[in-house]
Amino acid sequence: MATRQNLYFIVIASWVFAGLGCKPPGAKALFNGEKLLQKGNAKAAIIEFEKAVQILPEEWRAWNYLGLARHRADDLNGASEAFQKSVKIAGERRNSPDDPSFVLYFNQGRLNLDRGRLADAQRQLHTFASQKPTFKSLFWLAEAFRQNGDMLQAQKTYQLALNENNSSPVVHNRHGLVQLKLKNYSGAITSFREALELQPEFNHAQLNLALTYHLHVPPDYPNRETLAFEAFKTYVKNNPEPAVGVQKMMDALQVKLNPTVASSASLENTNNELVEVSTNQFAAVSPDAVGLNSDVGLPLTNRFSALPTTENNATAAVTEESSAVEIDRSSLLEEKEGLSSSAELIPPAAVPETRDGQTTSSSLPEQSMPIVVPEISGVARYKYINPQRPKPVAVENPDRLDSMFNQAFHLYQIKEFDKAITGYRSLLEINPAHQQAHVNIAITMQVMGDVKASLSAYEKALAINPFSQPAREGFASALNQSGFFIDAAVEFHKLLKVHRDNVPAHLGLGVLYAQHLNRPDKAEYYYRRVLELNPQHSEAANIRRWLYNKSQ
Incomplete structure (x- = not known):
């Protein structure tokens, strides 16, 4: 897998004793491994954590850290084995939200989300978020709902995450996508605009805004074509390699908005025309967004893991996945018909009163x-x-x-x-x-x-x-x-x-x-x-x- 895991680093206070030279070998290996993970060196961290589990084979924290490092290094099966070992050692106490090992629900949920085991991921993330409803736990639970096709629960859970932290452009963008699936076009537009206010050059949100105006809002939406054209124009300006098909949509809009100018422009640029697309899907490719992970120096990722601790003062950005996002003319996301x-x-x-027709209010x-x-x-x-x-x-x-x-x-x-x-x-x-x-x-x-x-x-x-x-x-x-x-x-x-x-x-x-x-x-x-x-x-x-x- 090309993406990497953005870890939620927290100091292992319980393993740091009275100085660097005062830690037993197992604790020292854990400390060294955690430092390597902070630097983004997952493979070297795995070596340290494997030392730790050899010295401390019955310590659930050691196996948990090994699982996190393997997850970060894209060894998903190895990560699963380590987490299962940690769960076995932690035993019944991991079911208590007050025990540090409760975090295993979150870490396993995140792993299962990346493994495509969506039912398990949703169950585990829900268990964690229902007891510890933080921004990050709610965000990843919303992701599980979204990937499972439950757009209504995804929308509600993204909103809960935004209630905790309203400053993530990625979450606003995802929130907009699920609102679009629910045909809440004004809500989707608002979410994409909020994402762009936070990060003006966020190409995902800019393209999604343009496509929403162009392909999804009703035909009688005020200034629909002008808004779509301007949104596409901004997207192309900020993205030297726009998604396939965008230029053709812009050309079609320009013909409607200004037929004379569009006609002369098409004669001048005949040789530069884009290759015809044989499908109705368009790919929005994520740029190397600046600033999302500048604090830890990691590449863009959609992964996140929590580490067990009694302290919870670290922060980590949630960033947009770098893999291509396919966008269909009828809907930005695939959707299952109805509920099981x-x-x-x-x-x-x-x-x-029934539950339909809930609207926003001033x-x-x-x-x-x-x-x-x-x-x-x-x-x-x-x-x-x-x-x-x-x-x-x-x-x-x-x-x-x-x-x-x-x-x-x-x-x-x-x-x-x-x-x-x-x-x-x-x-x-x-x-x-x-x-x-x-x-x-x-x-x-x-x-x-x-x-x-x-x-x-x-x-x-x-x-x-x-x-x-x-x-x-x-x-x-x-x-x-x-x-x-x-x-x-x-x-x-x-x-x-x-x-x-x-x-x-x-x-x-x-x-x-x-x-x-x-x-x-x-x-x-x-x-x-x-x-x-x-x-x-x-x-x-x-x-x-x-x-x-x-x-x-």
Whole structure:
């Protein structure tokens, strides 16, 4: 492989004793290997780490570093063997987010992403990011979603990463690509422009912006052809070797914008015409971007690894991959049709609004508003069980699990609710970490009217994936139905921290503050957000009537 790994270097404080001459041989080999990795010399680092594992064969850190070095040197199979050895030595403690060996989930996830083992990568990166949602962990989880074809989750997770660090042009560019796949053209354009504001000569983003104007936005988009031509012009100006086909698209645009000039120019440049492209795909080749990795002196890469430590003060840039990006006229990325049945979720029946049509808003974003819910005398409070996150297990027969899930879902659809719950529980005996099964058990209980019993099931689902919109939304609505109004408001606020334009959450908070928590001022804010996000909402007339009465 031509790309190299951009390591997230952190000093091995636990291995540095009282000076250079005071380290045992194993610790010295680890220290030397880490220094070599910092200098980009992965092969020499491997030699040092191999010494370390010979001296310290039962030290998981030594095997972890060997895995990182081999990954960096493109020995992916060797890296996998080293990580597996590290996992075996670390044992059960690696399942605790508080243990340094928890980082093995991240490192294995990154390796599996490069090996093309996308399901394993997504599971491992999700395990790490759900407990340690940093910029880098969220970015690579978004990458796993994107490569797996789950563009909606990729878009949401890129946004979470940007909430942590808004200064990465690469993440803005990737965010734009998935928004384009979701046909959110204005969002894609905004993302590409934000990437270019951060790095004006970022050719990937510049070409993607041009292609979005030229091939994707609706024909009635204002000044579409002029914007496309200017974007292509900037791309060619900054890139002496533009992607194949760009000049032809520029020529076609110029003919439309200025037929006379274009005609004379084509006569003058007949001998310089580009070779006809036999496909509708165009390649955008990454330049040697300047400044992205100047702090560590490494070439462009899309790789990143974390090292175990108790300190977390190092920084590392995420950079665009140097391999060619193929761009299709109809879409910038390949996309799978629909979702697999195993990914299907039953929408919470207690929530009166579907999840389509979420839009951006100029209103104050929920992220900037602290979660402060007033204590009301006489309002019952929910006693959280705070379940432990189930340990991930290796599923020997995923197809059987999918079949069990589909059968349980079918039983729900035909209103055999008890049998559906039994089916989901049978699935959980095989894989206790199957988050969708926990969610659907909770929702089925709600539908049956056993609302309070659903609360613990929702908590279990959220312990596995705290970012899950259906789980958080259902949990909040179940708390509301159970009379735990303060806790319901807290959960709706948590939902808006991640999904700020979620209409059911805004409606739920409006109702709670108006009817149960005696805060009509807050109720007004959330009711107005419902109307702003969905003016045709089924409760719009009642909301407008409430707002009118409040103003009198």
